[in-house]
Amino acid sequence: xxxxxxxxxxxxxxxxxxxxxxxxxxxxxxxxxxxxxxxxxxxxxxxxxxxxxxxxxxxxxxxxxxxxxxxxxxxxxxxxxxxxxxxxxxxxxxxxxxxxxxxxxxxxxxxxxxxxxxxxxxxxxxxxxxxxxxxxxxxxxxxxxxxxxxxxxxxxxxxxxxxxxxxxxxxxxxxxxxxxxxxxxxxxxxxxxx
Amino acid sequence: xxxxxxxxxxxxxxxxxxxxxxxxxxxxxxxxxxxxxxxxxxxxxxxxxxxxxxxxxxxxxxxxxxxxxxxxxxxxxxxxxxxxxxxxxxxxxxxxxxxxxxxxxxxxxxxxxxxxxxxx
Numbered sequence: 001x002x003x004x005x006x007x008x009x010x011x012x013x014x015x016x017x018x019x020x021x022x023x024x025x026x027x028x029x030x031x032x033x034x035x036x037x038x039x040x041x042x043x044x045x046x047x048x049x050x051x052x053x054x055x056x057x058x059x060x061x062x063x064x065x066x067x068x069x070x071x072x073x074x075x076x077x078x079x080x081x082x083x084x085x086x087x088x089x090x091x092x093x094x095x096x097x098x099x100x101x102x103x104x105x106x107x108x109x110x111x112x113x114x115x116x117x118x119x120x121x122x123x124x125x126x127x128x129x130x131x132x133x134x135x136x137x138x139x140x141x142x143x144x145x146x147x148x149x150x151x152x153x154x155x156x157x158x159x160x161x162x163x164x165x166x167x168x169x170x171x172x173x174x175x176x177x178x179x180x181x182x183x184x185x186x187x188x189x190x191x192x193x194x
Numbered sequence: 195x196x197x198x199x200x201x202x203x204x205x206x207x208x209x210x211x212x213x214x215x216x217x218x219x220x221x222x223x224x225x226x227x228x229x230x231x232x233x234x235x236x237x238x239x240x241x242x243x244x245x246x247x248x249x250x251x252x253x254x255x256x257x258x259x260x261x262x263x264x265x266x267x268x269x270x271x272x273x274x275x276x277x278x279x280x281x282x283x284x285x286x287x288x289x290x291x292x293x294x295x296x297x298x299x300x301x302x303x304x305x306x307x308x309x310x311x312x313x314x
Contacts, residue, residue, distance in 0.1 A: 017231070018238065025231035029224060037219040042212050051223045058227050062234040122208045123215070145209040177201040 010075035011068065018065040025062070028075075032058065035076070036083055042146045043087040045120070045127050053090065057082045073156070080147065080157045084139045091131035091138070129179040137172035144169050 008016075010031065016024035036057050040050035060082055061075070068075075130138045136158065143154045144165075151165045158165065 017235070020235060020239065022231070022235065025235070026228060029227050029231065033219045033224060033227060037217060037223070041217040042215055045212075045215075047217060047220075050217065051220065054219060054223060055226055055230065059230045059234070062231050065234075066238060123212045126205075126208050126212065145206075146212055148213060173202070173205060177199075177205055180205070181201055 009070075011070035014061070014065050014068050014075060015070075017062070018068070028061075029058070032061075032075070032079060036079055039080065039083045039147055040087055043084070043127065043130070043142055044090060045123055049090060053083060053086045056086055077153070077157050080143065080149075081159075084143065084157070087142075088131070088135050088138050091127060092135075094128075094131060125180060125183060126176065129176050132179060133172050133175055137168050137175065140165050140168035141172035141176065 008027075010028060013024040013028045013031075017028065033054060037050055037054045040053040040057075041047065044050050044053065057079055061079065130142060133141070139158060140154055143149050143157060144151070149157070151162045151169075154165045155162045158168075
């Protein structure tokens with residue numbers, strides 16, 4: 001059994017898992033699931049769906065473990081891509097309309113229930129608008145502005161170059177603004193910015 | 195210098211709100227992920243630490259596909275029975291086929307000429 005310590009990389013742990021070490025799987029689960037879950041939730045805005053995506057993404061990681069090539073990509077880079085793909089698929093299937101029941105109550109500690117609901121509505125409107133974008137624009141925008149990654153890392157994740165990423169983000173944001181500009185009042189932006 | 199429009203500022207604000215949404219994975223999710231890991235590890239187990247089995251030939255693979263030698267015996271018996279019925283159909287089959295199709299066509303299975311030279 002591999003002695004788990006912080007110096008082991010995700011790739012080391014994945015290799016140990018592929019060799020039959022359960023403790024490596026446990027360590028990877030604890031390291032990676034919060035990040036995967038966070039990315040999926042920010043894109044989908046729904047806990048149950050985000051958990052499904054997180055489980056699906058990590059299941060794919062387990063399955064690819066015996067063939068993992070550490071020279072080709074970081075585990076986290078690969079996971080960002082898988083989660084982005086799974087989420088954009090779901091957003092697309094969900095379509096333009098967002099069911100009211102899919103909008104979750106704001107978490108405790110929000111400034112007020114009304115303000116929290118409005119923030120949630122903005123988030124859902126933005127997610128719906130993201131679903132309408134071409135897939136690569138949606139992925140580049142979400143990785144930059146929801147995951148707050150740098151353009152070089154996004155280029156790695158999307159298997160392209162930084163210039164293309166910049167272009168995808170710029171076009172994606174213009175399209176999002178166009179889609180949301182007709183809903184400013186409904187989404188409460190005027191309240192905040194007078 | 196690039197001017198930031200109101201719309202861009204509002205978009206950035208919404209992104210910032212969404213980024214603040216932190217949702218920890220539930221214990222149930224962690225358990226399900228570990229269960230998946232256990233299943234995948236169990237599937238990988240024969241390949242881990244065991245000596246490689248010799249590669250199967252095409253014949254062995256075909257046998258496996260039809261269920262092995264036991265099935266092959268049954269298949270052989272059924273084939274031979276079909277051949278026997280084709281050459282020497284029982285009367286009951288002859289009557290049935292005539293009733294269903296209205297007529298019968300007789301096709302000689304063995305041409306007598308083939309054997310002409312063999313007859314003493």
